[in-house]
Amino acid sequence: MVNSGLQTDLREEAARLGFATCGFAPATPDPHRVARLEEFLGAGRHGSMQWMEDRKVQRASPQGLWPEAMSVIALGMSYAPDVDPLALDEAPEKARISVYAHGRDYHDVVKKALKALARWLIAREPDSELKVFVDTAPVMEKPLGEAAGIGWQGKHTNLVSREHGSWLFLGAIYSTLDFAPDEPHADRCGNCRACQDACPTDAFPRPYQLDARRCISYLTIEHKGPIPEEFRTALGNRIYGCDDCLAVCPWNKFADTAHRHLKLAPREELIAPDLAAFLQFDDAGFRQFFSGSPIKRIGRDRFVRNCLYAAGNSGSATLKPKVAVLCEDTDPTVAEAARWALMRLSACP
Structure with a gap:
């Protein structure tokens, strides 16, 4: 098991690189995640996204994608909006674009920060190996984020954070290091629908x-x-x-653009x-x-x-x-x- 000091330092470095939240989860298979994925695909709810079906084995578990992985470092980067995303609902001659696409391509921004964090980790643990992912590989970022304690999958299936609401870009680092896992995040949706x-x-x-x-x-x-x-x-x-x-989502009242x-x-x-x-x-x-x-x-x-x-x-x-x-x-x-x-x-x- 990796010493706790390294994990503390890694969280601090992640924050310095612009990540709003960071958590750790085991890379081992999780039957609940596998069952939810199988149900989703079995019902055809993925539509034409055939790549989800083609690589479901790798998606179901981090070790299904990379058997050597021991831990998942789950990271979230805030994109909290300045304006109400629903403000244009009554302005039909205006075009509504999802908040996440108002700025630069998040793939580039998040991946650059992930690679910088990966270089930092390899410098500290040169005998370890890792892989970085941001929305371009068969990785279940949302349930892994829940397992790592950075949020929970709400009733809309997206990750929700108590500190950052629904506005998080997710990234993951698979590592051969055996980090101490964080507690999975509890569901805070309650009766809200x-x-x-x-x-x-x-x-x-x-x-x-x-x-x-x-x-x-x-x-x-x-x-x-x-x-x-x-x-x-x-x-x-x-x-x-x-x-x-x-x-x-009511939890967005805690989201702050200062963390973006x-x-x-x-x-x-x-x-x-x-x-x-x-x-x-x-x-x-x-x-x-x-x-x-x-x-x-x-x-x-x-x-x-x-x-x-x-x-x-x-x-x-x-x-x-x-x-x-x-x-x-x-x-x-x-x-x-x-x-x-x-x-x-x-x-x-």
Whole structure:
């Protein structure tokens, strides 16, 4: 077992690097985590995210991915917002972008800090080995974060922290060192069901279960092709992700932007952007505008598709000329979304 002094020093170094919270968990298999993953995949709730099914063995347990791992260092980096994520709900001509995408791509920021912490740890324990992960490998960051005591998986299935609310980017370091584990975090949701009631598409079959196929974040980011018509009106003006279930969580009253990493500050032009401007993007313009942003990953066509659904929901006849042009777009999904939006807007005075 690693001496406690190293763990104390590691927590302090993590804080110096911008992590708001740090905890330790064993890398051994956990039957409860495995059962929840099997249920999620067995019910098809992962939608088209086939990679979750393909690598479920590695995802189910840290040692399934890397047998030599002994411990997991779970880390959270705050991205607490300056503004109310629900503020644009009554502003249909504005585009709602999930808070996490208001700033720089978190993959780059978190991974840089993780690598710096990894270098520090190897310098202290040169005979050890480790691997760092941030949302790009078969790692169950949220249940591992709960096991490491940095928060608990709420009824919306996201990690919730008593100190930082729902606004944490999660990273993990798998290590061959045998760290003393922290106590798993207790569930603090109680009788609250605010997140369940806030979901515009009823994406929660039951508390603590998510059906990604109904989730606006999945539909606007991961889903390719036309979004099913049953969900289009519920999208409202959300063009990239959705914060509703996170934003209503009462624990967010403790979240403080003072703990937010400096490199995760929001871009002013993404806090309340005009929907009309986004409808004019070609591929080059899209890539230039969203350089360094996680939004760039979905590409121009999927992004404009989302903007067209929002335009159709806006009730703004002034958007009709821009929408009409896109009815002839070279991407068939964009063209179909434009026709749907134009049909909706044609009813506007």
